[in-house]
Amino acid sequence: MLYELVQSTVSGLLIGAAFAVLSVGFSLTWGVTQVLNIAHAAFALLAAYLGYFASSYFQVDPVLVLVVIVPLFFVLGVGIHQVLIKITAQRAHDLALSSMILTFGLAVVMENVMQVLWTPDPRVLKTSYTGKAIFVGPIAIATTHLISFVLAMLTIALLYVFVHHTLTGKAVRAVWQNPTGAALSGVNMGRVTNITYGIAVATAGIGGVVMSLIYTFDPSTDMVWLVYIFLVVILGGVGSVLGALLAGLIIGLTVGISGVFIPLVWVNLVLFLALILLLLLRPSGLLQR
Amino acid sequence: MLTVQNLNVFYGSLQALHDVSLEVREGEFVTLIGSNGAGKTTLLRTISGLLAPASGEITFRGERLNGLSTHDICERGLIQVPEGRELFPRMSVVDNLDIGAYPPPARRQRLQSREEVFRLLPRLEERRNQDAGTLSGGEQQMLAIGRALMARPSLLMLDEPSLGLAPILVKHIMEILQELNRQGLTILLVSQEVRLALSLADRAYVLENGRIIRSGTGRELLADTGIVSAYLGL
Numbered sequence: 113m114l115y116e117l118v119q120s121t122v123s124g125l126l127i128g129a130a131f132a133v134l135s136v137g138f139s140l141t142w143g144v145t146q147v148l149n150i151a152h153a154a155f156a157l158l159a160a161y162l163g164y165f166a167s168s169y170f171q172v173d174p175v176l177v178l179v180v181i182v183p184l185f186f187v188l189g190v191g192i193h194q195v196l197i198k199i200t201a202q203r204a205h206d207l208a209l210s211s212m213i214l215t216f217g218l219a220v221v222m223e224n225v226m227q228v229l230w231t232p233d234p235r236v237l238k239t240s241y242t243g244k245a246i247f248v249g250p251i252a253i254a255t256t257h258l259i260s261f262v263l264a265m266l267t268i269a270l271l272y273v274f275v276h277h278t279l280t281g282k283a284v285r286a287v288w289q290n291p292t293g294a295a296l297s298g299v300n301m302g303r304v305t306n307i308t309y310g311i312a313v314a315t316a317g318i319g320g321v322v323m324s325l326i327y328t329f330d331p332s333t334d335m336v337w338l339v340y341i342f343l344v345v346i347l348g349g350v351g352s353v354l355g356a357l358l359a360g361l362i363i364g365l366t367v368g369i370s371g372v373f374i375p376l377v378w379v380n381l382v383l384f385l386a387l388i389l390l391l392l393l394r395p396s397g398l399l400q401r
Numbered sequence: 402m403l404t405v406q407n408l409n410v411f412y413g414s415l416q417a418l419h420d421v422s423l424e425v426r427e428g429e430f431v432t433l434i435g436s437n438g439a440g441k442t443t444l445l446r447t448i449s450g451l452l453a454p455a456s457g458e459i460t461f462r463g464e465r466l467n468g469l470s471t472h473d474i475c476e477r478g479l480i481q482v483p484e485g486r487e488l489f490p491r492m493s494v495v496d497n498l499d500i501g502a503y504p505p506p507a508r509r510q511r512l513q514s515r516e517e518v519f520r521l522l523p524r525l526e527e528r529r530n531q532d533a534g535t536l537s538g539g540e541q542q543m544l545a546i547g548r549a550l551m552a553r554p555s556l557l558m559l560d561e562p563s564l565g566l567a568p569i570l571v572k573h574i575m576e577i578l579q580e581l582n583r584q585g586l587t588i589l590l591v592s593q594e595v596r597l598a599l600s601l602a603d604r605a606y607v608l609e610n611g612r613i614i615r616s617g618t619g620r621e622l623l624a625d626t627g628i629v630s631a632y633l634g635l
């Protein structure tokens with residue numbers, strides 16, 4: 113029992129970092145533009161399929177595919193902002209609601225395209241290190257979990273440095289805290305929101321590859337991931353990089369440890385209950401100052 | 402330096418400014434007074450490009466500003482300290498100042514500008530790592546002014562910078578503005594501290610119900626008992 117507890121604590125933490133990187137971009141676009149990008153998880157899933165495709169057809173490691181995915185998804189993010197969000201913002205009265213419906217539609221379209229391209233069958237990523245593990249004493253750490261953890265932490269760290277220590281990153285935070293103040297300080301709002309979307313969708317790509325190292329996926333998995341994303345963002349507070357990391361780790365731990373005591377299929381139920389409790393007790397987020 | 406000609410601005414069907422014309426010349430200290438709802442904030446927001454005028458022309462150093470976005474206008478050295486300060490509450494004093502230096506021409510001189518701002522407003526240096534949202538009202542106003550100075554403006558517009566502050570702080574802020582003007586900064590000040598603001602002004606305008614109803618030197622308007630008594634109670 114104790115052994116299982118330690119083992120699941122470790123793997124819970126590793127999984128938690130993946131949840132964090134999957135969610136942090138969603139949190140950024142929500143904070144900066146009040147847009148709930150429901151398609152965020154669909155982009156993550158697309159990246160998972162691209163990694164799967166490259167590794168199964170060209171024997172390229174999915175992690176290496178990120179060299180293509182990250183810049184490609186950055187451009188996609190800018191495109192989403194320019195084409196969908198900006199036009200909606202000009203026409204709609206309630207941006208949050210109409211953008212939610214619009215990006216939900218986009219997610220459905222993407223799911224269907226992925227179903228046509230890759231069939232509804234669940235996929236398992238096979239890499240050269242799948243099934244291998246590192247042992248720390250009696251505790252086994254799957255190499256895939258370890259790699260996904262390192263990748264996730266690296267991404268979060270880079271994002272933290274960007275948002276807190278570069279002028280453009282500070283401008284992102286400024287726009288989200290006070291758009292009028294940012295505009296009057298000479299911040300180019302269009303450019304900053306473009307960059308925010310680019311980075312958000314690029315991190316979704318990383319999140320998708322990282323998740324695919326841990327979980328099997330099929331063309332509708334993005335809706336499950338979306339639940340994790342909502343949990344992380346609401347727990348960690350909208351727009352906060354560190355909040356997303358902490359919340360991701362907490363949820364990873366919850367998933368890991370509750371898996372010891374209850375059947376795995378019930379774990380998502382536990383998460384839903386946690387989400388409802390959270391919304392009732394601390395709607396502004398647990399970790400929000 | 403700044404010329405506003407026959408400006409008409411609407412909120413929906415409500416007209417907030419009627420044929421407003423005014424001018425600020427290089428090096429001048431110009432004051433704009435007017436009672437609540439006169440349209441002072443509307444005028445400043447229109448000059449900064451946050452509102453689009455229905456008609457009329459705004460030129461700055463010979464260049465037409467109509468249609469430019471707010472960041473383009475800031476880049477040209479026309480900066481505003483807005484009503485209500487509009488700071489970034491969960492960012493430190495230093496980060497708030499850094500954002501002020503966002504316009505590319507100001508970016509390279511960011512560290513030097515920060516030194517200068519700290520020299521002028523030493524209170525900000527003492528609070529440099531504190532979040533803006535936790536500063537006192539007076540400190541927040543200093544920060545709003547400091548952030549605007551980080552852009553190295555050639556014309557600074559201020560919208561009621563002394564609102565809600567203790568008399569001694571009001572005086573302090575006015576002295577700072579006077580000092581900045583002496584150093585060569587052109588100033589357009591909106592204020593309800595009528596007597597003080599008029600005594601500092603080279604020239605002044607009175608805005609009422611969206612129309613400029615009087616203009617003259619600061620001394621002329623101060624001598625006008627009608628104006629002083631009409632606005633002193635505010």
Ligand SMILES: Nc1ncnc2c1ncn2[C@@H]1O[C@H](COP(=O)(O)OP(=O)(O)OP(=O)(O)O)[C@@H](O)[C@H]1O
Pocket residue numbers: 412415417435436437438439440441442443444484
């Ligand atoms: N966003 C808005 N929508 C509709 N009407 C507005 C809006 N902002 C201002 N107004 C109206 O326009 C007029 C001018 O307002 P403005 O804020 O420019 O006045 P002001 O001179 O700055 O007043 P104060 O001294 O109270 O700051 C007022 O009648 C106000 O009610």
Ligand SMILES: [Mg+2]
Pocket residue numbers: 441442443484560
């Ligand atoms: Mg006003």
